[in-house]
Amino acid sequence: MSSHDILEVKHLKKYFGVGKHDVxxxxxxxxxxxxxGETLGLVGESGCGKTTCGRTVVGMYRATEGEVYYKGQNVHKLRGKEKKAFNKDVQxxxxxxxxxxDPRMTxxxxxxxxxxxxxxxxxxxxxxxxxAHLLEIVGLNKEHANRFIHEFSGGQRQRIGIARALAVEPKFIMCDEPISALDVSIQAQIANMLIQFQNEMKLTYLFIAHDLAMVKHISDRIAVMYLGSIVELAESENLYQNPxxxxxxALMSAIPIADPKIEDSRQRxxxxxxxxSPINTPPGCKFQGRCRKVMDKCKCEAPKLIEVEQGHFVACHLYHK
Amino acid sequence: MSQESLLKVEDLKVSFHTYAGEVQAVRGVSFEVKAGELLAIIGESGCGKSVTSRAIMSLVKAPQGEIKKGSKIIYHGKNLLEMNQKEQRAFRGGECSMIFQDALVSLNPTMKIGRQIIENIIQHRQISRKEARQEAILLLEAVGIPNPETRIDQYPFEFSGGMRQRAMIAIAIACDPKILIADEPTTALDVTIQAQIMELIKGLKDKLKTAVILITHDFGIVAGSANKVAVMYAGQIVESGGRDEIFYHPQHPYTLALLGSVPKLEWKNKQLLHAIKGTPPDLISPPKGCAFAKRCNYCMNVCLEEMPEITYFEAGHHASCWLHHKEVPAANKKMFQDDRKMIIVNENDFVVDEDQSYE
Incomplete structure (x- = not known):
């Protein structure tokens, strides 16, 4: 762990028991x-484990195996005062x-x-x-303070959620799809707000989302998850230019781009x-069943995440020497 | 394209009566689609795009829902709103069918997939149940479901999200409809599955010359599939035109603002997006003037007072905005054009004589 890292996740595993025998x-x-101060985007399709990963990282779930270090301390071993300090720092x-x-609270x-x-x-x-100050910086006003949640629209509620997170002066915020439930015009408002606060308050984000264009816009680096594993991790520009x-x-080529000329010319x-299903996955690479470059090796051995270029990690046998 | 339009909607007005008052969900919408054409209706939630599509399928039910007098939905020279029950039933499912957003809710969970497809075939065509079953298997195969012979006897819960959506498309196309309405068909799906479904819909349009009305809020999907685009806001179509006109040469501030709030891949990271301030108006008491005026960067006094007229530009492109009125000062127009240059990076690729469009 270098001195700049605020958070380090090491071989984290989270298994859930399903029925009697399945995991x-x-x-x-x-x-x-x-x-x-950086934003790490975590993307993947639904059910790939990105939310579970985020929740285990901030200590909402107990890890099955592996450790998470926040400023050098093991998150899952914190107790008492230290735990309280961690809960203040991480929102x-x-x-x-x-x-x-809570609908019953103002x-x-x-x-x-x-x-x-x-x-x-x-x-x-x-x-x-x-x-009052918090409400103001998220674009509401202090008259809203005594109202209940049902009186607000989706975008306003998300602002309240952000104000709640900022209230305890956190250092690290796990944003779990904060904008996907909102309308396009409101999404931009909230995204702008997140970018602004990061600059002003030196926040670090773990940004979980499936809207790849938005993730690219907000993140410095992006990790792509598939069925519980990270398959690629790189700087966002690099990941888009050179997946x-x-x-x-395939994921990059499937994102619709709001530009007819690009849409017409590109090859999907x-x-x-x-x-x-993530239950009882077969041995080997998890992507083997859908991969167009599948090899014999992929069926028996799971590829490890290796660094192929400076800061560009990938887990695929194609890139193993 | 001098081809005649297949479906024509004229001045459609739909209201819902609620305890809070009359919600004017659709306030005078007109558009038309031709065979083999994909019209995308784009807008935010609550703008009336789904209600418009439901009105075409006569799914707006009294007493809460009311289609106002003077509204016309013309198919083959006949006004759908004046048809009797029997004619309506023949139209719905036979001539025109619909794909809904949430496939799990729209499919009957207690009926096998096959029966739901066969039901539609038998309703509209004179064939035996056995033949209909064979047809259903072919349909499932056509929409890309593996092992259709076994899948046909399964229930919706045994299907994944993408496959349910495919099954629903199979039901929709069972009677070779002339018009297909897709109401946010991919919103609930992942991107890789979304790409598959959109390819399927585009294929239908090209092969069977089906007219498709695609309801969506995603400009990316529109860019990849539409021929024509109508932008809806607060129950009205504020701008409509060919796909490239809308994307590279929008004339309404709302269209421009929507395009500006979607992050583009070539934009710099963490650059602030052009967010639209405020929220859409309440349709129980819609504003007197332009519905977008309160959120518009180019708002003038007249916008708050009077509904804007429709200005027509090149082929089929029109927008309802006061900015294009001839008495508006050139400075206001220039402000809008400058912003457009900033937001739409490759505007220059699409050349239109600027002076002419403001005649």
Whole structure:
């Protein structure tokens, strides 16, 4: 772990038991680092384990195996005061702004809860000022403080969710598809806000999403997940210009681009079939069933994530020497 | 294209009566589609795009829903809204069918996939159940479902999301409809599956000369498939035209703003997007003037007072915006054009005589 890394994930595994004998390997041996002040995008299709990975990283789930280090401390071993400090530093913005805010609490209570728990305001007045300020920076006003969640639209709710996360002055935010439930014009508002806050408050993001154009726009580096494993990790520009893994290639070619000329001229790589079930996956590479460059080796041995260029990691036998 | 239009919608107005008041979901929408053409209706949620498609399928039901007098939906010279039940039923499913957004909700969970397809075939054609079953297997094969002989006897829950959507397309095309309405057919699907489904729909359009009305909020999908685009906002079509005109030469500030809020791959990382301020208006009491005025960067006094007229540009391209009125100062027009140059990077690829378009 270099001194710039704020978070390091080492061989993280998270399995869920399904029925009597089956195991669902939601996260299967994932390793990555996040530098301070950077945004790491985590993309993949639904069911690939990206949300589970994010949740295990911030300590919402206990890891089956492997460790997560936040500023050198093992996240899953923290207790007492240290755990509380970690919870203050690390916040989450959830996907569904309808389900992640308590309908029986006012906006002021939702935002103020964290401030109270971590003792960030000495007086009641200071707390109120803080809440008013937070509402203002997320584009709401202080009259909204005494209202309940049902009075707000989806975009406004997401703003409240962001204000709640920012209330405890965090360093690291796990954004779990924060914009996918919103309308196009509102998505841009929220994305802009996230970019602005990162610059102003030196935040670090783990940005989970399936909208690849938006992820590319927001992230410095991107990790692509498939069935619980990272198949490729690179700087976002590099990943788009030069995708190495056959899955990333297909994924990139499937993103619709809002430009008719590009759409007309480009060649689509069509993936056949669906993502297979993550329960009891066969040995070897997980992508073998849908891969157009499949080799014999892929069926028996799982490829490891190796660095093929500076900062460009890929897990595919094509690139093993 | 001098071909006659297959379906023509004229001044469609749909309202819903709720406890809070009358919601004017669609406020005077007109468009037409020709055979073998894909019309994309794009807009944000609540703009009335789904209600428009439901009105065509006569799925707007009284007493809550009301299609206002004066609305016309003309198919083969006949107004659908004046047809009786029997004619409507023959039209729906036979001549025109629909693919819904959420395949799990739209398919009957207690019926086998095969029976749901056969049901549609038997309803509209004089063939035996046995023949219909053979047909259904062929249909499943056509939409790319592996092992159709076994799949036909399975229930929707045994299918994955992409396959359910395929099964629904199979039901929709069972009677070779002339018109296919796809209401956000890929929103619930992953990108790789989305690409498969869009290829399938495009294939139908080209092979069977089906007219497709695609309802979506994703400009990327529109760019890859549409011939014509209609942009809807607050129950009205604010701009409509050929695909390239809309993408490279938008004339309405809302269209431009939507294009600006989608990140482009060639843009610099973490550059701020051109977000639209505010939220769409409440359709219970829609604004007197232009519905977009409150969120528009180029708003003038007249926009708040009066509904804008439709301005026609080159072939079939029109927009409802005061900015194109001849008495508007050139400075306002220039501001819009400058912003357009900034947002649409390769605008120059698409050459239109600028002076002419403002005549």
């Amino acid at each position: 669902l390997k939601a996260v299967d041996d994932v390793s990555f680092q996040i530098k301070e 989450i913005i959830f996907q569904d702004p309808y389900a992640s805010l 906006v002021a209570e939702i935002i103020g809860e964290g401030i109270e728990i971590h003792g960030l305001a000495k007086t009641k007045k200071e707390k109120e000022e803080k809440i 190495l893994h056959p899955y990333t290639e 790589i069509m993936l056949e079939g669906d993502v297979p």
